Amino acid sequence: MTDQTYVQLLDLACGAFLLTGVLVLWRRDLAAIVRLFAAQGAALAAIVIVLGVRQAATELVIVGLALGGLRAGLLPYLIRRALPERGGPDAEGRETRPVVNVASSLVAAAVLALVAYAVAQPLIRLAPSPAAHALPVALTVLLVGFFVLVTRRRALSQVVGFLLIDNAITATAFLTTNGVPLVVELGVSLDVLFAVLVLSVLTNRMRAAFGGTDLDELRELRD
Amino acid sequence: MIAAILQVVLVVAGAPLLVGLMRQVRARLEGRAGAGVLQPWRDLRKLLRKEPIAPRGTGWVFRLAPLLLAASALVVTAVVPLVTTASPLDGVADLFAVTALLALGSVALALGALDTGTAFGGMGASREVTVLALVEPTILLAVFALSVRVGSTNLGAIVNSTLDDPLAVISPASVLAAVALAVVIIAETGRIPVDNPSTHLELTMIHEAMVLEYSGPDLALIEWASAIRLSVLLGLLGSLFAPWGIAGADAGPVALLVAVVALAVKVGVLGALLAAGEVFMAKLRLFRIPELLAGSFLMALLAVGASFFLA
Numbered sequence: 454m455t456d457q458t459y460v461q462l463l464d465l466a467c468g469a470f471l472l473t474g475v476l477v478l479w480r481r482d483l484a485a486i487v488r489l490f491a492a493q494g495a496a497l498a499a500i501v502i503v504l505g506v507r508q509a510a511t512e513l514v515i516v517g518l519a520l521g522g523l524r525a526g527l528l529p530y531l532i533r534r535a536l537p538e539r540g541g542p543d544a545e546g547r548e549t550r551p552v553v554n555v556a557s558s559l560v561a562a563a564v565l566a567l568v569a570y571a572v573a574q575p576l577i578r579l580a581p582s583p584a585a586h587a588l589p590v591a592l593t594v595l596l597v598g599f600f601v602l603v604t605r606r607r608a609l610s611q612v613v614g615f616l617l618i619d620n621a622i623t624a625t626a627f628l629t630t631n632g633v634p635l636v637v638e639l640g641v642s643l644d645v646l647f648a649v650l651v652l653s654v655l656t657n658r659m660r661a662a663f664g665g666t667d668l669d670e671l672r673e674l675r676d
Numbered sequence: 677m678i679a680a681i682l683q684v685v686l687v688v689a690g691a692p693l694l695v696g697l698m699r700q701v702r703a704r705l706e707g708r709a710g711a712g713v714l715q716p717w718r719d720l721r722k723l724l725r726k727e728p729i730a731p732r733g734t735g736w737v738f739r740l741a742p743l744l745l746a747a748s749a750l751v752v753t754a755v756v757p758l759v760t761t762a763s764p765l766d767g768v769a770d771l772f773a774v775t776a777l778l779a780l781g782s783v784a785l786a787l788g789a790l791d792t793g794t795a796f797g798g799m800g801a802s803r804e805v806t807v808l809a810l811v812e813p814t815i816l817l818a819v820f821a822l823s824v825r826v827g828s829t830n831l832g833a834i835v836n837s838t839l840d841d842p843l844a845v846i847s848p849a850s851v852l853a854a855v856a857l858a859v860v861i862i863a864e865t866g867r868i869p870v871d872n873p874s875t876h877l878e879l880t881m882i883h884e885a886m887v888l889e890y891s892g893p894d895l896a897l898i899e900w901a902s903a904i905r906l907s908v909l910l911g912l913l914g915s916l917f918a919p920w921g922i923a924g925a926d927a928g929p930v931a932l933l934v935a936v937v938a939l940a941v942k943v944g945v946l947g948a949l950l951a952a953g954e955v956f957m958a959k960l961r962l963f964r965i966p967e968l969l970a971g972s973f974l975m976a977l978l979a980v981g982a983s984f985f986l987a
Contacts, residue, residue: 461843468851471848471978472848472852472978475975556967560970560974566978573985589981590986
């Protein structure tokens with residue numbers, strides 16, 4: 454792979470990673486949010502595979518493929534199973550009224566992107582490589598994920614926010630170091646998988662017990 | 677010089693045909709026969725023959741607005757690189773001038789609508805300015821993201837550099853800028869999902885509410901200028917992201933012919949895609965429009981960020 458194609462492919466994958474992360478803020482439909490999350494998983498896998506092919510490291514390519522399988526396939530499947538069926542209670546499949554409205558949260562995302570760019574500059578200066586230059590992208594997604602986590606009301610969109618943070622952390626790890634050891638990555642992935650399993654069971658129990666997953670309503674005391 | 681004149685003539689004559697093509701595509705997809713591609717020209721001819729009528733109490737602002745709108749659209753047509761990158765006005769006109777000219781036309785029409793003193797005119801003007809306030813910065817930012825790579829805000833220079841290095845189009849900055857620009861072009865030209873060009877329902881209309889009081893030649897001028905703006909913006913989108921076929925500084929007649937055909941094909945395809953998309957889409961509620969435009973503004977901002985930091 455020549456230098457130019459490498460940089461172009463890496464930048465393209467990072468751009469897709471960023472775009473899907475930001476679009477999660479824009480959509481209200483939970484099913485669409487899960488689809489975006491799956492697309493982001495694929496973009497993350499693409500980043501890792503491009504890095505692996507560049508360094509001619511088979512292990513990294515395998516890690517990338519496994520990441521793609523987990524984050525673009527298994528996790529979205531698990532979350533989708535926890536989604537309410539179509540034709541159920543009307544407001545349940547949508548993020549109807551987030552704490553911060555959508556237009557403001559998009560503007561907030563713009564500010565978060567600028568913050569991430571400012572924060573990443575000293576880190577990039579340590580080792581200016583094309584991969585390190587993409588670091589602000591991962592940090593932006595990290596902040597956006599955190600924003601989703603604190604401003605959304607439905608349990609499932611909060612789970613997606615948590616997973617966005619996790620995707621961003623993985624991306625940061627791969628972009629700053631030249632590949633994370635297989636064992637570490639396996640441990641992290643297994644952790645996330647179990648977290649999602651537990652959270653999806655919890656969501657289903659919540660819906661069975663309270664008829665909805667609006668977390669704000671859980672603050673009220675009931676008999 | 678010849679190329680620039682050719683460009684203006686082509687856009688002036690072709691813009692109503694583009695509107696006709698888009699209506700025809702919509703009609704076919706909806707199972708109707710359609711009125712034919714030439715219908716907008718027939719409408720314009722009919723309107724031009726009618727007697728101009730101005731509502732009582734309107735002043736020179738009302739009468740000047742269509743002229744200003746049409747004049748600004750014509751100047752933009754002469755400046756933007758569509759057929760040739762070497763327009764005689766190239767030196768004085770860059771991205772900021774083009775955006776300002778577009779805004780001038782919109783503001784003139786909004787003032788003309790306010791001058792009528794009717795409820796619809798005021799409502800339409802208020803909505804148009806709301807959309808405008810979100811659209812103009814996004815156009816600036818999106819093209820700015822492209823100009824970072826070139827180091828110049830001259831549109832001709834941007835198109836030339838893309839011609840020299842076609843692979844540069846496939847970068848995150850230009851992909852994000854393309855999406856942002858596409859959304860604001862839809863908003864600026866008043867198509868679904870932002871505005872419905874074929875409705876006269878008072879709750880939803882934006883552009884139509886402003887032109888309700890115009891009639892005869894004035895209305896013809898406005899319709900024609902709107903068509904020109906639509907084709908220029910679609911052509912600009914084509915030139916910025918797929919500049920193939922555009923003639924350079926000293927192109928021969930063959931190259932010019934190729935450029936004209938390429939422009940017609942590009943604008944035609946983009947228009948047909950837009951029309952086909954409209955069939956499958958519903959108009960957004962008015963209160964959701966700022967959301968859509970904030971999204972495109974964010975994309976444009978990210979494009980600027982990406983062009984600075986990923987490079």
